[in-house]
Amino acid sequence: MGLRTGWVGRYLRLGGYLGIVGLLASCTRPKANDDSNATLDADGSTTTRSGVDSNGASTTPDGGSRDSGRAGCDHYVAPEGNGSGTQSDPWNLTRLAAKESVAVGATVCLLGGEYGTGGRDQFVFGTSGEPGSPVTIRPAGDHVAINGSVKIAADWVVVRDLEIMNSHPERQSEVDQDQPPPIGIQRLEGLIIEGTGVSAIHNIVHDTGTYGIHLVNAGETAVANATIYGNLIFNNGWDGPAHGHGRGIRGGGTDVVIADNVLWNNFAFSMDLDELEGRAEVDGNVALGQPLRVLGPASDLSFRDNAMYGALQLGHVGRANGSLTAQRNVVAIREGNAMRIWNWGGMQVFQQNEVHVASGGNIFLEYSEESLAASPRGSDWGDNRYWWGGSHAMPFRVMDQAGIAARYPWTGAPGFRELKPDRAPAAGGTETIYLGGNATPSDNVVRYRPSAHENRRGLVVVYNWKRDPRVELDLSSLGFSEGEPYEIRNVQNLCGDEPVVGTYQPSQALFVPMSGWTTREPIGYDASTTAHPDIIKPTTFPQFGVFLVTSGRPGSFCLGR
Numbered sequence: 001m002g003l004r005t006g007w008v009g010r011y012l013r014l015g016g017y018l019g020i021v022g023l024l025a026s027c028t029r030p031k032a033n034d035d036s037n038a039t040l041d042a043d044g045s046t047t048t049r050s051g052v053d054s055n056g057a058s059t060t061p062d063g064g065s066r067d068s069g070r071a072g073c074d075h076y077v078a079p080e081g082n083g084s085g086t087q088s089d090p091w092n093l094t095r096l097a098a099k100e101s102v103a104v105g106a107t108v109c110l111l112g113g114e115y116g117t118g119g120r121d122q123f124v125f126g127t128s129g130e131p132g133s134p135v136t137i138r139p140a141g142d143h144v145a146i147n148g149s150v151k152i153a154a155d156w157v158v159v160r161d162l163e164i165m166n167s168h169p170e171r172q173s174e175v176d177q178d179q180p181p182p183i184g185i186q187r188l189e190g191l192i193i194e195g196t197g198v199s200a201i202h203n204i205v206h207d208t209g210t211y212g213i214h215l216v217n218a219g220e221t222a223v224a225n226a227t228i229y230g231n232l233i234f235n236n237g238w239d240g241p242a243h244g245h246g247r248g249i250r251g252g253g254t255d256v257v258i259a260d261n262v263l264w265n266n267f268a269f270s271m272d273l274d275e276l277e278g279r280a281e282v283d284g285n286v287a288l289g290q291p292l293r294v295l296g297p298a299s300d301l302s303f304r305d306n307a308m309y310g311a312l313q314l315g316h317v318g319r320a321n322g323s324l325t326a327q328r329n330v331v332a333i334r335e336g337n338a339m340r341i342w343n344w345g346g347m348q349v350f351q352q353n354e355v356h357v358a359s360g361g362n363i364f365l366e367y368s369e370e371s372l373a374a375s376p377r378g379s380d381w382g383d384n385r386y387w388w389g390g391s392h393a394m395p396f397r398v399m400d401q402a403g404i405a406a407r408y409p410w411t412g413a414p415g416f417r418e419l420k421p422d423r424a425p426a427a428g429g430t431e432t433i434y435l436g437g438n439a440t441p442s443d444n445v446v447r448y449r450p451s452a453h454e455n456r457r458g459l460v461v462v463y464n465w466k467r468d469p470r471v472e473l474d475l476s477s478l479g480f481s482e483g484e485p486y487e488i489r490n491v492q493n494l495c496g497d498e499p500v501v502g503t504y505q506p507s508q509a510l511f512v513p514m515s516g517w518t519t520r521e522p523i524g525y526d527a528s529t530t531a532h533p534d535i536i537k538p539t540t541f542p543q544f545g546v547f548l549v550t551s552g553r554p555g556s557f558c559l560g561r
Contacts, residue, residue, distance in 0.1 A: 072107055073087070073107055073108075073109035073140055074102075074103070074106040074107050074108065075090075075091065075096070075099075075102060075106060075107075075108045075109070076090035076091070076108075076109050076110075076111060076140060077090050077091045077092060077093060077096050077108060077109070077110045077111065078090040078091075078092065078110075078111040078113065079092070079111075079113040079114060079115050080092065081095075081111075082095065085099070085101075087140075090111060092115075093115050093116070093123045093146075094123075096108065096123075096125070097123060097124050097125055097126065099127065100127065102127045102135055104128075104129050104130045104133045104135070105129060105130070105133035105134070105135070106129075106135055106136070107135075107136045107138065108135065108136065108137045108138075109138060109139065109140035110137070110138070110139050110140060110144045110162070111139075111140050111141075111142070111144075112139065112140070112141065112142025112143055112144055113142075113144065113145075114145045114146075114147055115144070115145070115146045115147065115148075116146055116147040116148035117147060117148070117167075118147045118148055118166045118167035118168045118187070119148070119166070119168045119186045119187065120148075120149075120186055120187070120188055121147065121148030121149065121188075122148055122149040122150070122151060122188055123146060123148065123149070123150050123151070124151045124153055125137065125150070125151070125152050125153065125154060125157065126153045126154045127154055127157075128154040128155040128156055128157065128195070129154075129155070129156035129157060129197075130156055131156060131197060133156070134156040134157055134158045134197065134199070135154070135156065135157050135158070136157075136158040136160070137157065137158065137159050137160070137162070138158075138159075138160045138161050138162070139161050139162065143163065143558065144161075144162050144163065145162075145163040145164075145165060146162060146163065146164050146165070147165060147166060147167050148164075148166060148188065149164075149166075149188035149189055149190060149191075149192065149208065149209070150162075150164055150190070150191050150192070151192040151194070152191070152192065152193050152194065152195065152198050153194050153195065153221075154194075154195055154198075155195040155196040155197050155198070156196065156197040156198070157195075157197075157198050157199075158198075158199045158201065159191065159198070159199070159200050159201070159203065160199075160200070160201035160202050160203065160453070161201070161202050161203065162203050162204070163203070163204040163205075163206075164190045164191050164203060164204070164205045164206075164208065165190070165204075165205070165206050165207045165208065165523075166187040166188070166190075166207050166208045166209070166523070167207070167523060168186045168187045168523075168524065169523065169524035170186050170187070170238075170524060171238050171239055171522060171523075171524040171525045172238060172239045172240075172530065173238055173239075173240055174240075174241060175240065176240040176241050176242045176243075176245075187207075187208060187209040187238070188208065188209045189208055189209045189210060189211045189212075189214045190205040190206075190208030190209070190211065190212045190213060190214075190233075190236060191203065191205055191212070191213045191214070192214045192216060193213065193214065193215050193216065193223060193226055193251075194216045194221035194223065195221065195223065195224075196223070196224045196225050197224070197225045197226070198223070198226050198227075199226070199227040199228075199229065200213060200226075200227070200228050200229070200231055201227070201229045201230055201231070201453050202229070202230045202231065202451070202453060202454065202457075203231045203232075204231070204232045204494070205231060205232070205233045205234075205236065205248075206232075206233070206234045206235045206236060206520075207235045207236065207522055207523040207524075208236045209236070209237075209238070210236070210237055210238070210245055210246055210247065210250075211236065211246070211247050211248075211249070211250040211251070212233040212234075212236035212246075212247070212248045212249065212263075212266060213228060213231065213233060213248070213249045213250070214249075214250050214251050215228070215249070215250070215251030215252055215253050215256065215275070216251055217251050217252045217253045217254075217275040217277070218275070222253065222254070223251065223252070223253030223254070223256065224253055224254040224255055224256075225253075225254070225255050225256075226253050226256045226257070227256075227257045227258075227259075228249060228256075228257070228258045228259070228261060229257070229258075229259050229260055229261070229452070229453065230259075230260045230261065230451055230452075230453065231261045231262075232261070232262050232491055232494065232548070233248040233249065233261060233262070233263045233264075233266065234248070234262075234263065234264045234265050234266065234492075234520065235265050235266070235520065235521075235522040235523070235525075235536075236248060236266045236267065237266055237267025237268060238267060239267065239525070239530050239531075239532055239535060241531070243268065243532060243535075244267035244268050244532055244535040245267055245268055246266045246267030246268050246269075247266055247268060247269045247270075247271065247272040248261075248263035248264075248266040248269070248270050248271055248287075248290075249261070249263065249270075249271045249272070249273065250269075250271075250272050250273075250274075251273065251274070251275050252273050252274060252275030252276040252277065252280070253275065253276065253277065254277040254278045255278050255279055255280075256273075256276060256280050256281070257280075257281045257283075258271070258273070258280075258281070258282045258283075258285065259281065259282075259283045259284045259285065260283075260284045260285065260449055260451070260452075260459065261285045261286070262285070262286040262287075262288075262459065262491050262546055262548075263285065263286070263287050263288070263290075263292075264287070264288035264289055264290075264491075264492060264519075264537075265288070265289055265290070265492075265519065265520075265522070265535075265536050265537060266290055267290075267535050268290060269290050269291050269292065269293055270287035270288070270289070270290045270291065270292045270308075270310065271285070271287060271292045271293065271294070272293045272295070273293065273294045273295060273296075274293070274295040274296070274316075276294070276295075276296055276297065276298040276301070277297070277298065277299070278298065278299055278300070279298070279299065279300040279301075279302075280294075280298040280300070280301050280302070281302040281304075282294055282301065282302065282303050282306065283302060283303070283304045283305050283306065284304070284305045284306065284449055285306045285307075286306070286307045286308075286459065286461055286546050287306070287307075287308045287309070287310055288309045288310065288492070288537070288540055288544070288546070289309065289310050289537035289540070290310055290537070291310055291311040291312070291313060292306070292308055292310065292311070292312050292313070293312075293313040294313070294314050294315075295313070295315065295316040295319070296315055296316060296319055296320075296321035296322075297316075297319045297320060297321050297322075298321060298322060299321075299322035299323070300322050300323050301314070301321070301322070301323070301324050301325070302325050303324065303325065303326045303327075303329065304325070304326070304327045304328055304329065305327075305328045305329065305449075306329045306330075307329070307330050307447065307461050307463075308329070308330065308331045308332065309332050309333075309540050309544045310333060311331075311333055311336065311337060311338060311339065311340075312329075312331050312338065312339045312340070313339070313340040313341075313342070314326065314339075314340070314341050314342070314344070315340075315341060315342035315343045315344050316342050316343060318343075319343065320343060321343055321344045322344070323344065323348070323349075324341075324344045324348045324349065324350075325349040326348075326349065326350050326351075326353060327349065327350075327351050327352050327353065328351075328352045328353065329353045329354070330353070330354045330355075330356075330445075330463065331353070331354070331355045331356065332354075332355075332356040332358075332463070332544065333356065333357055333358065334358045334359075335357075335358055335359050336357075337357075338355050338356070338357045339355060348380065349380045350380070350382075350384060351380065351382050351383050351384065352383045352384065353384045353385075354384070354385050354386075354387075354441075355384070355385075355386045355387070355388075356387045356440060357387070357388050357389060358389045358440075359389045384432070385432040385434075385441075386432070386434065387434045387440060387441065388434065440465040441463075441465050442465070442466075443465065443466070444462070444463060444464050444465055444466050444468065444471060445462075445463040445465070446460065446461070446462050446463075446471065446472075446473065446474075447460070447461040447462075447463075448460055448474075448477035448478055449461070450477070450478045450479055454550075455479055455551070456478060456479050456480055456484060456486075456549075456550065456551040457478070457548075457549065457550045457551065458477075458478040458479075458548075458549055459491075459546060459547070459548060459549070460473060460478075460488075460546070460547040460549055461544075461545075461546050461547075462512075462514065462544065462545040462546075462547070463543070463544060464514050464541075464542055464543050464544065464545065465543070467514075467542050467543060468514060468542075469513060469514055469515060469542070470511040470512060470513050470514060471511065471512060471514055471545075472509055472510065472511050473488075473510050473511070473512055473547075473549075474510075475504050475510065475549065476504075476506060478549055480504040480551075481504070482504060482505060482506055483503060483504065483505075484503065484504050484551060485501070485502070485503055485504075485551060485552035486501065486502060486503070486504050486549060486550070486551065486552060487499045487500075487501050487549070487550050487551070487552040488500040488501070488512055488547050488548075488549050489547060489548045489549075489550075490517040490518075490541075490545070490546075490547060491546045491547065491548050492517065492518070492519040492520065492539055492540070492541075492546070493517065493518045493519055493520040493539075494520070494548065494558070495520075495558035496518060496520055497516075497517055497518055500512055501552060512545075512547065514541055514542040514545055515541060515542050517539055517541045517545065518539055519536075519537075519538065519539040521536070522536060
């Protein structure tokens, strides 16, 4: 049995205030005796994945509904509406964009259905709220999909629980630049954020243009106090002649919080934050496959509790960054270089992290010595664990001020003076290093991340190092009580794979299978005809799985696309 503390220290900012949510517990007791698509309770009964109807909704009778329903709506919008904005006579998105009658603090509710036709359709919302009284845009109850682009050109706005996507089939261009001309790529960015105090919460953003969510931080549209929380962001971008182009989240801003998002199969990077200013918090995110980059130039970066199945880069050699605090992160990579840490001039705290390199590559790539030279206190490294499957004993690669790279063993590497290598776990702040083998621990790890914005909702991240066919979950860590319905979905194919459903019984063990899950293919992308068939990565199961757990809400995620 392996026991590991879950993600701790949640930071979120909504409408100008900072909340700190502490939690947690996590444990896993894998019992490897079943490789089916069903889960077995402790008494041997079976909890199967439910069927779904033609809309992709769960067919379970006790699935529940979205918590807020139609209550609290001040205005209504419908796909075919053209009226006064009431529930019986709703607006459409075009009329909503033109309205000045949306008051500070109002809630605009979108009735269920699909808005737009894809391509270059764009909805622009320009009515601002105030700190503490944002304008909120959300579904009235049933699932809402916006087929096109959404731009928030206003301050203090909350956008939540929407699906933002693009059905246009074109995914290739003959022009290799991040923003190709309109001819060739007929899809815009998904959610574009401009201004101050905008929050994007629990949205599903996929198959859009170059950026799934773009924090525009330039000129008069400089972003400040933005919160990007709990979004599922995947399959965004397009394929060019040289390589894929696409970021799940791109841009930056001043005083930005990016937390609890899951990003996968975006065509170049999971996250690419290159315009950060002031303090930035990038905490509790999950990135699968594509690299995650936080380039700065933030003066104070918190990078905590992130789970990555792919490479990580913090900082950039071409710009000066401030201080960095990186704690309790997990970086796992099948092959190649796991991590770059570049040019942080202030204090660097790197503690309680885990790094796994299966074969080849280096643990740290191009850690700039100039970072240490600029810091009066040096770097605070301790209690980290490294698994390295390479064949030589020199896994560090360090770059000096002249740009000359050299490889170093565990001792003697510039910038790692406090490392005290040991091949077995040790106490007192020493680094724990495992050389050779398959670069994996002996115990599985399950991490729980409850939502700060919805009861009985959260992420479960499973590092199935032992490759067990099923893993046990404890839904009490996400706020479930006895008798409450649950729905467990594979985020990599949220609507294509049937969810695991049931009623929570604390006295019965709940297992989820770690095989039989798939990943969703991008709209219009054909790996057999592209020059870069490796843009879209295969599912990370059985070694790594991410599940979205909710209280069971039929029709809340899928329109059948």
